[in-house]
Amino acid sequence: MPATIKTTHPPLEVQPVFTGDSAPLLRAPEKIQSIFAVTTAAACLPLMAGWLFFGYHAVIVSVVSVVSCVGLEWLYYRVTHSPALFGRAHAYLTGVLLALTLPPFTPWYVVALAAAFAILVGKAVFGGVGHFLWQPALVGRFAAAVILPALAQLAPVGETGKTVTLTPAQWPLLARDHLLLGDLDNVAQDRMYSYLGWSDRTAPPGAEGFALPHPADTLGPLTRGEEPAYSALAYPRTDAPNREPAVLTVLPPVGDFLFGARPGGVGETCAALILLAGLYLVYRNYVKWQLPFAFLASAALLAAVAPVRLAGPNQTIEWTWFPLFTEGLDVGFTYVCYQVLSGAMLLAAFFLATEMTSSPVTTGGQVIFGVGGGLIAMGLQLYFDTAIPAYLAVLAMNTLTPGIDALWLPRVFGQKHFAWLRRR
Amino acid sequence: MTRRYGIFTGGIDIPDEKQATLDEPIAPAWEAEVLRVPLAPCGGQAAEPVVEPGQDVQAGQRLAEAGPGGVDIFAPLAGTVRAVAPVTTAVGRQLLRMPAVELVDLSGPREIPTGPETFDWSSAQPEELRRRLDESQLTTLRRRPQPLGRWVRRAAKAGCEVLVVNAMESQPYVTADHRLLVEYGEEVMRGLAILARAIGAKRCVLAVDRRRTGDYDHLLAPAEHFEVEHVALPHKYPIGSDPILLKVLTRREVPCGGGPLDIGAAVIEPAGCLAAYFWVARKVRLNGRVVTISGEHVTRPANLFVPFGVDARSLLHSARPPYIMGGPMIGTLCEGDAVIGPATNVLLAIDPTPTGSPSQCIRCGWCRDHCPTRLNVAVLNDLYELARVESAELLGVLSCMECGVCSYVCPARLPLTRRMGELKHAIRRLRPGPAARDESLAHPHPETT
Numbered sequence: 089m090p091a092t093i094k095t096t097h098p099p100l101e102v103q104p105v106f107t108g109d110s111a112p113l114l115r116a117p118e119k120i121q122s123i124f125a126v127t128t129a130a131a132c133l134p135l136m137a138g139w140l141f142f143g144y145h146a147v148i149v150s151v152v153s154v155v156s157c158v159g160l161e162w163l164y165y166r167v168t169h170s171p172a173l174f175g176r177a178h179a180y181l182t183g184v185l186l187a188l189t190l191p192p193f194t195p196w197y198v199v200a201l202a203a204a205f206a207i208l209v210g211k212a213v214f215g216g217v218g219h220f221l222w223q224p225a226l227v228g229r230f231a232a233a234v235i236l237p238a239l240a241q242l243a244p245v246g247e248t249g250k251t252v253t254l255t256p257a258q259w260p261l262l263a264r265d266h267l268l269l270g271d272l273d274n275v276a277q278d279r280m281y282s283y284l285g286w287s288d289r290t291a292p293p294g295a296e297g298f299a300l301p302h303p304a305d306t307l308g309p310l311t312r313g314e315e316p317a318y319s320a321l322a323y324p325r326t327d328a329p330n331r332e333p334a335v336l337t338v339l340p341p342v343g344d345f346l347f348g349a350r351p352g353g354v355g356e357t358c359a360a361l362i363l364l365a366g367l368y369l370v371y372r373n374y375v376k377w378q379l380p381f382a383f384l385a386s387a388a389l390l391a392a393v394a395p396v397r398l399a400g401p402n403q404t405i406e407w408t409w410f411p412l413f414t415e416g417l418d419v420g421f422t423y424v425c426y427q428v429l430s431g432a433m434l435l436a437a438f439f440l441a442t443e444m445t446s447s448p449v450t451t452g453g454q455v456i457f458g459v460g461g462g463l464i465a466m467g468l469q470l471y472f473d474t475a476i477p478a479y480l481a482v483l484a485m486n487t488l489t490p491g492i493d494a495l496w497l498p499r500v501f502g503q504k505h506f507a508w509l510r511r512r
Numbered sequence: 513m514t515r516r517y518g519i520f521t522g523g524i525d526i527p528d529e530k531q532a533t534l535d536e537p538i539a540p541a542w543e544a545e546v547l548r549v550p551l552a553p554c555g556g557q558a559a560e561p562v563v564e565p566g567q568d569v570q571a572g573q574r575l576a577e578a579g580p581g582g583v584d585i586f587a588p589l590a591g592t593v594r595a596v597a598p599v600t601t602a603v604g605r606q607l608l609r610m611p612a613v614e615l616v617d618l619s620g621p622r623e624i625p626t627g628p629e630t631f632d633w634s635s636a637q638p639e640e641l642r643r644r645l646d647e648s649q650l651t652t653l654r655r656r657p658q659p660l661g662r663w664v665r666r667a668a669k670a671g672c673e674v675l676v677v678n679a680m681e682s683q684p685y686v687t688a689d690h691r692l693l694v695e696y697g698e699e700v701m702r703g704l705a706i707l708a709r710a711i712g713a714k715r716c717v718l719a720v721d722r723r724r725t726g727d728y729d730h731l732l733a734p735a736e737h738f739e740v741e742h743v744a745l746p747h748k749y750p751i752g753s754d755p756i757l758l759k760v761l762t763r764r765e766v767p768c769g770g771g772p773l774d775i776g777a778a779v780i781e782p783a784g785c786l787a788a789y790f791w792v793a794r795k796v797r798l799n800g801r802v803v804t805i806s807g808e809h810v811t812r813p814a815n816l817f818v819p820f821g822v823d824a825r826s827l828l829h830s831a832r833p834p835y836i837m838g839g840p841m842i843g844t845l846c847e848g849d850a851v852i853g854p855a856t857n858v859l860l861a862i863d864p865t866p867t868g869s870p871s872q873c874i875r876c877g878w879c880r881d882h883c884p885t886r887l888n889v890a891v892l893n894d895l896y897e898l899a900r901v902e903s904a905e906l907l908g909v910l911s912c913m914e915c916g917v918c919s920y921v922c923p924a925r926l927p928l929t930r931r932m933g934e935l936k937h938a939i940r941r942l943r944p945g946p947a948a949r950d951e952s953l954a955h956p957h958p959e960t961t
């Protein structure tokens with residue numbers, strides 16, 4: 089028997105009404121897509137500097153990197169039928185960042201492999217944007233760093249007169265006044281000790297470009313006491329006639345460092361443009377200045393105070409503290425600048441460490457992250473023979489990020505200090 | 513005497529949009545032809561109607577008798593009762609459906625009444641003032657109104673030292689309190705003095721926006737007379753939020769999950785002072801409030817004195833709903849049939865920013881950077897998604913004042929403010945004790961203007 093339905097008056101008790109959107113009804117115009125797009129555009133600045141210095145091989149690396157990142161992400165979402173977050177914007181960003189970190193003549197298949205690692209291992213495994221633990225581009229770069237020396241072992245190293253067969257392990261390569269077209273086997277290699285920068289050279293006839301030693305390859309042995317010939321940071325302690333500072337005689341002039349005419353990854357070298365793009369990101373509030381500042385400052389500080397092994401008189405090698413002061417402030421300052429600028433510290437500090445998802449949320453946490461990253465990066469660069477010290481440092485700090493986020497809890501308004509420690 | 517006041521960390525600069533109504537004098541709302549006077553202006557239980565359909569009522573006649581924790585409802589204008597019907601109005605952060613008495617054939621004056629003072633309040637005993645305020649059956653005119661008499665008694669019982677008039681109006685568009693201070697500043701000051709006397713507060717502060725001080729010169733003399741500190745603070749949203757304002761003014765922080773009374777401060781708004789003055793000194797009950805009508809779809813932005821119960825459509829006729837009641841940052845969307853209640857200080861016809869579906873948090877940290885209470889909203893959002901209420905409480909989510917800043921800045925367009933509100937609600941529901949019975953009493957809701 090159907091229940092009798094009583095006709096009722098409209099309900100007269102007080103009850104909430106669902107209104108759809110909730111307060112606030114105004115939102116800031118900034119969206120995640122625009123963050124990724126602007127960061128990508130900013131990253132394109134150092135990328136284009138890389139094209140200028142390293143020729144069309146750098147262009148190939150960039151194109152392969154971006155295309156394979158975007159393609160792989162598209163494929164991944166097609167295959168797994170999971171909805172893509174934020175379209176392809178983050179894949180473009182990852183592609184560009186990966187290209188920035190790779191050496192300009194990396195073979196295309198290594199680039200594609202690195203991109204696969206970046207997208208699949210770095211991102212997709214964790215569940216996409218917003219979830220990953222490590223900066224995806226650096227995961228790809230790490231894979232490339234493992235693959236590249238392995239390839240170098242396989243490839244034959246030949247040397248015929250002034251031209252050499254380049255292997256991927258030999259990083260440096262610069263074009264001069266023209267794009268690096270044609271066969272890369274045919275480039276001129278400079279001698280290590282006559283390396284005085286690139287800007288006042290002319291390429292020998294028939295050569296495509298210069299193969300120069302990477303500045304880190306010059307600085308590293310100097311601080312690890314492996315090259316007694318340098319004997320000291322500045323002046324040879326033996327009373328040789330040469331009283332030029334060693335850091336100046338074996339490294340390119342500072343102008344080359346600033347404008348990027350030195351060997352390195354595609355986007356690592358041009359300090360001026362990295363700074364410009366990084367400061368623009370800071371201006372847009374996509375990067376908090378505290379992180380890159382803490383990163384670079386702590387790296388510089390470590391370089392200034394950490395002991396290095398310098399060759400003393402009579403072929404002895406001794407630990408020397410405070411390289412900033414041992415041989416005069418001017419030499420020490422130059423030395424610290426070279427240590428900070430010679431690798432990928434700037435790029436890591438402004439573009440890779442600041443990836444929002446893999447860095448801490450709070451500003452204080454970001455300072456901890458930056459200090460830790462800078463110390464690890466400079467420590468690796470000083471004492472260990474790694475190709476990617478700054479990137480390894482960022483990856484290490486990425487691993488610690490959840491811990492930093494869980495432990496660095498500033499006091500909340502109205503709470504006592506360390507309220508989260510006192511259980512009720 | 514100049515005292516230096518600081519400013520708080522976090523917060524945002526939002527486009528102000530007040531120019532349209534800043535210099536519009538308060539005008540009566542002529543258009544309304546029907547009033548639906550809401551019977552539960554404070555939320556809670558609705559008042560019981562004492563009039564019959566078809567009955568003619570005078571202005572000020574009692575329409576309904578208060579339920580527990582509510583106030584009696586009076587007719588704002590003379591007219592004929594047509595029915596008792598449901599309406600919606602915004603109370604707190606919710607839109608509530610509640611019964612209302614519908615009046616038609618309205619007549620009588622609609623301006624803010626004038627008249628001489630009939631009661632010498634400056635020499636009356638505080639208890640006498642409190643009794644009169646109890647009698648008034650007025651409500652505070654805040655976002656979550658409370659019976660004025662009860663509010664005064666609680667403040668007096670808590671031994672409030674400081675009474676602050678919050679005229680910051682840090683939300684965009686809102687100018688109602690500004691116009692009140694410009695046109696009825698002296699009366700507001702007197703109302704403040706009455707309330708301070710009733711509460712026993714030693715220090716009175718009138719906090720205004722620093723950009724408007726030029727308009728308040730006429731307040732300086734009464735301020736000196738009634739010993740009211742006149743403080744101008746810089747504009748930054750949400751400086752109009754009670755805990756933040758008190759932090760800036762007194763350097764004391766409202767404890768996590770508490771209210772201003774916990775630090776010996778009471779906060780009222782100019783409209784509430786005005787209502788208290790009119791009742792205590794002139795025996796006139798203000799059954800209406802000043803409402804700012806503004807927004808890009810409004811042809812004639814204005815500040816209107818609106819009797820309670822006017823529906824939104826008759827004030828914003830040319831614009832299409834949905835409207836926004838209570839300001840763009842903390843208000844709610846409403847339809848054309850929503851009515852003006854004591855909580856409605858602004859009625860807007862603007863397009864809400866389209867949000868789309870919320871996406872994934874990318875941990876940019878902007879929500880945390882801008883949160884005035886320094887809550888780690890990104891982590892709390894994770895806890896919300898995992899439904900881990902206890903951890904959220906440990907992180908201090910009860911400090912959240914639901915100012916809306918985190919949602920405003922979030923590039924992922926997550927409804928963070930609503931989620932924080934739901935976390936707070938869940939914590940209070942889980943807690944034993946009086947909280948479950950009367951939430952508004954045990955946990956005063958932080959107010960923002």
Ligand code: SF4
Binds near residue numbers: 873877923
């Ligand atoms: S603002 Fe939004 S996206 Fe950014 S950290 Fe907060 S919740 Fe995440």
Ligand code: SF4
Binds near residue numbers: 919
């Ligand atoms: S709504 Fe709450 S959590 Fe969000 S910014 Fe305001 S106080 Fe912070």
